[in-house]
Amino acid sequence: EAQVTQNPRYLITVTGKKLTVTCSQNMNHEYMSWYRQDPGLGLRQIYYSMNVEVTDKGDVPEGYKVSRKEKRNFPLILESPSPNQTSLYFCASSSQAVPVFETQYFGPGTRLLVL
Amino acid sequence: AQSVAQPEDQVNVAEGNPLTVKCTYSVSGNPYLFWYVQYPNRGLQFLLKYITGDNLVKGSYGFEAEFNKSQTSFHLKKPSALVSDSALYFCAVSELTGGFKTIFGAGTRLFVKA
Numbered sequence: 237e238a239q240v241t242q243n244p245r246y247l248i249t250v251t252g253k254k255l256t257v258t259c260s261q262n263m264n265h266e267y268m269s270w271y272r273q274d275p276g277l278g279l280r281q282i283y284y285s286m287n288v289e290v291t292d293k294g295d296v297p298e299g300y301k302v303s304r305k306e307k308r309n310f311p312l313i314l315e316s317p318s319p320n321q322t323s324l325y326f327c328a329s330s331s332q333a334v335p336v337f338e339t340q341y342f343g344p345g346t347r348l349l350v351l
Numbered sequence: 352a353q354s355v356a357q358p359e360d361q362v363n364v365a366e367g368n369p370l371t372v373k374c375t376y377s378v379s380g381n382p383y384l385f386w387y388v389q390y391p392n393r394g395l396q397f398l399l400k401y402i403t404g405d406n407l408v409k410g411s412y413g414f415e416a417e418f419n420k421s422q423t424s425f426h427l428k429k430p431s432a433l434v435s436d437s438a439l440y441f442c443a444v445s446e447l448t449g450g451f452k453t454i455f456g457a458g459t460r461l462f463v464k465a
Binding site: 240271276277278279280281284294295326328337339340341342343344345 | 357383
């Protein structure tokens with residue numbers, strides 16, 4: 237089944253404790269992206285990647301890191317989480333490197349609580 | 352810079368009645384417009400998109416949207432609402448000069464009452 241998977245689905249952590257949220261897609265997609273969803277703000281893009289070893293900042297990259305060492309994986313790293321990073325996170329992928337015209341496929345989401 | 356607005360936080364409609372979820376956008380070039388739906392505890396799912404051509408776009412689950420360039424709108428519609436349509440709906444816009452980004456609206460929650 238074609239899908240985007242994220243792990244973990246739920247995470248409670250404390251301020252300053254490094255964490256990684258994994259994202260993997262099995263559709264051989266070029267483009268992958270991370271979003272955070274907050275009430276009243278919709279989805280805001282954190283980072284995106286147009287191909288292996290090619291990443292760029294979205295609208296809200298502060299406090300986050302990403303890497304794209306393999307085409308299928310795009311982990312999101314929070315080196316020192318803070319309470320304002322409590323949010324619902326979505327990974328997405330798209331078949332084209334520049335997905336202006338293309339549908340994005342979303343993972344199920346990771347709900348993060350930073351105490 | 353591109354932007355998208357969904358002026359209604361919530362839309363309430365009775366089952367069987369037509370529904371409209373509004374979206375307006377702002378871009379400097381040609382817009383590429385999308386609607387996604389989010390059911391509880393799920394990721395976003397694609398409904399439909401406008402790239403070019405016919406202004407009336409048909410999508411999944413009986414939804415359609417009308418692209419209106421003069422009003423810079425892309426409203427989502429369905430002739431007869433179902434209770435199962437209750438969900439959170441997001442409009443999104445991208446453009447070639449937009450730095451490869453897709454901008455999402457804040458979302459509109461649709462409640463369909465039986």
